[in-house]
Amino acid sequence: MKPVNKALFPSIVEKFQFDGQFVGLLPYGSGHINDTYSVIFQMDEHINRYILQRINTDVFCNPVELMENVVGVTRYLHSAITKAGGDPKRETLNLIPTVDGSYYYVDEQGGYWRAYLFIENTVTLQRARNKADFYESARSFGRFQLLLADYPAETLHETIPLFHNTPNRILQFQEALQADKKGRADKVRKEIDFVLEREEFTHVLVDLQAQGKLPLRVTHNDTKLNNVLIDAGTGLGICVIDLDTVMPGLSLNDFGDSIRFGASTAAEDEPDLSKVNFDLDLFEAYTQGYLEVAGKVLTDAEIDNLPVGAKMLTLECGIRFLTDYLAGDIYFKTAHPNQNLDRARTQFKLVQDMEEKWDAMFDIVKKHRNK
Template sequence: MELTIDKNILKAYGLTGENINIQQIGSGLINGTYLLTDLSNGKKFVLQHINTNVFTNPEAIADNIAAVADFLQTNFPSYLFPAPLVTNANQRMYLHEGKYWRLMPFVEGTIALDTLSTPKQAFEAAKQFGKLSRLLNKFDSNKLQPTIVGFHDLALRFEQFKKALSKASTAAKDKAVREIETAFVFETILIQYLQLNSNADFPNRVMHHDTKISNALLDKDTFEGVCVIDLDTLMPGKFISDLGDMMRTYLCEFSENEKDLSKITIRVAYFAAMIEGYLSEMGEILTATEKELILFSGKYIIYMQALRFLTDFLNENIYYATTYPEQNLDRAKNQFKLLEELIRNEDQLQQLIDANLVRKQQ
């Protein structure tokens, strides 16, 4: 079926609406994303509308990206940062019939992968996310607004889990009894997180917060990293958010939807490549405390995601889309297994981290 976009939206960005090919793209589940091709000159753009059910303050997203873009343009003008274009009226977004739209440049010659198939891809993606953090090291993160309040706040997620548990049906609790027990066993991760928050050597930084492989653009031929995209969650946070999310999504061959838990294992070669790529950019930037928390970042994010899936199951699946009633419970089982695998391989993984840090000091 041919896609159409209201011509008023296109005209707001100086596009006539004539001879424009429109194609829906992207694997994201939040915003609607379209590739626009101007058939008269071959120019391509990415058009997107923001899901205001998730991002309740689109202006904060626009302000954050603009502030970071200005900083990068001033200090690192050669860095490719695909910020949204302004409208003919010099607006960062276009509001049409209650929806916020934005137009972004299309980065030619690149590919966004949905899954990793080689350690090199893990290296290149991690390097790109690390590079953005390194370039923004001197940027005052207090200038940015949270675009999703409490997004990676583990204490909040644990409280939400306990609240859901207190209200859940007996049937739901019976089905999830082992996962509920596991959630409390790993509460030590929350305790460590709370202790860290008061540590001055564990600073707030500008973090991407959604570092899955599809948010790093790679060269379509060489698979070398080009830049990062999907900047909606660019906001203040801790480095463990970005590195932890990479561990959660890069280290296992299978996603959180895999029900065969025997398949949930750690790909050590991918871990080594990811750490090498990230530390090639951030190795000299991280504080001593942060360097000690590299492996903890994976525990932190994986545990938090397991809690979120378990919470949603106990809440009768009100947040994450499901195709069968126990899918969020299966996802929680999957993530708890991934966490257990990370801990089971901890000694080997920590040795790889230590060796990489030593090389950075030489």
Template sequence: MTPSLIDRGRRVVCASFLSPTARPPEIEPLGAGRINDTFLVSSSGHVPLVLQRINGDVFPDPVCIAENVAAVTAHLAGRRQQSGGDERFPRLVPARDGKSCAIDHDGAVWRVIEYVSGAVSYPLVTSADQAFEVGRMLGRFHLLLDDFDSGVLRPPLPGFHDLPAYCRGLEQTLAEPRRSASGAARDCCLQVEQRLVDADALVRAHQRGELVQRLIHGDPKCDNVLFDRSTLRAVALIDLDTVSPGLVLWDLGDCLRSVCNPAGERPPDRRPGKFHLDLCRAVLTGYRAGGADLSAAERSLLFQGLRLLTFELGVRFLTDYLAGDRYFKVEEPEDNLDRARVQFDLLAQIEHQQAGIEALVADIWP
């Protein structure tokens, strides 16, 4: 992140969020998110805060994102207090004018969120205990939002998790790519073509009434879970920008895809990741322990949720690579292509282990 962006953030937080008499805070980059720019704000006499510039190139209405998060975090805080849980979901901190965000002179939208002290996130899961905690927190999140009026939310990303639409977007990008398709990219395109026939399996199940929409997180990967440093228990699910009505299998599929491949989305040695059944069992056991449940149809289609969400992310990485890296942040020109290759390798492993995954689901939900 450039010094100029940090300076912009400092001006915004001083002008709109901190007391007019507060000393200028220290601001430093926080985390490794691929979408928004995130900073830790430290000021004497004030608790630490998290400052974020919402990516207007990704989210069509950044103000809507801030308002959605304000509503969801307020509800989570109320439900947690009622239930007596130990979660510490961070709340959105309103600006001094009472609004959920502030807009700088360049039109960028900034928001401030509580900083959860004594907590840490992990880019990768390294044990079954961690995987259990990730699953438990996702189940708890779904449970605490089961009575939330989703009608107050505006769509954060129209078409999010619409796999058929992502496939059509890839086709359109291939017609006018900003990057020529290398041999590796062409191989990924072939992987997509081979799986187009049932890319709409979850959509069709929803249309038939077999799957119903609930409020979901939208991006429950392992580094969006905060763990208490002392107890090692999961205490929060963060990055709520994509919370919206959707299929719970989108969340579970994305969570399993992320957690059960300890090598991550871009292994440093570029070797294929591996889908671990023991971590899959831990996530699903934790999810049920968190108080959430699945319908019979959701259980029968859980494997497809995992498979299609992995497929989806591979398509999105590949499309972004060919389109010139407009969505996901990159450090090297081939980053998004490497990420796509990892997902398609992982997808092949998941498909090979279908029987084992479905047996796990039947064992956990007999």
């Protein structure tokens, strides 16, 4: 992406239906994908703040379909929250239309811009300070699933085709292995075998879906803690943000990805595997929060398979890192030549740890279902 040309700001800001007199604009937040700004307007004594974002079109090459998904889901959430007696200006993202009545503006350099109401008095956390933060994020993503339970998920665009089709990830892995472009395969035979031994497992969820046993849902696909706005005063999860990857998919994908990332005791690229463990307490905190809120709309098959979702997404992510390592680090950004391998190894360590704690994971699900 070209850097944002600051000279364009005045013309971009005036394309949106912002209320009041323009005061200023500042880079905002710590997102890694889009360019995010807070924009300040003044109306009498009031300050109106907005979020203005340029979509990263290197990552999302179909911004129009992406925005159609965001419009569909935020509109639906707005009405579902209103019906439930909540505050739709705080509990979902609200897009600000352009003066032409569109929901995005294309600048003269081809940059796609959109704007949201700024949700005040909230924080985002990069890492959970404690179990309660992780539990709150589970409740927020659970609420997202609850409110969208009747949304016609098949009408959403699949903006990243086959994103969580794990058998397809295995095919890509096998292609990279065959090509072995960087001659790295010999060094990672153990990891390669780890993947191949679990090839059959990778079919479990896609098979259940094909048999009609798992429903198609609206999925978020980036269910990290920092994509939930937390109320600065109460610490409660308020709003799920960052809807760029909203797509049709399995609820278990979102659940699994949260666990993969949030229930590990170490960073995703920790080279010392003795520090990398799957934390059952964190798994329990998330499972409890998620089921408390989404439990009433999830099917028995979805709830039964929560541990499978956790293991599937962790394995899939490890396969993607190993594939990229074999292909020469072309997809994930790396700071050193072994980083993708370190990342793959942490994921496989977590998978192994989950396999050892497999029965305990199912016991936790049993304990928190039907409450």
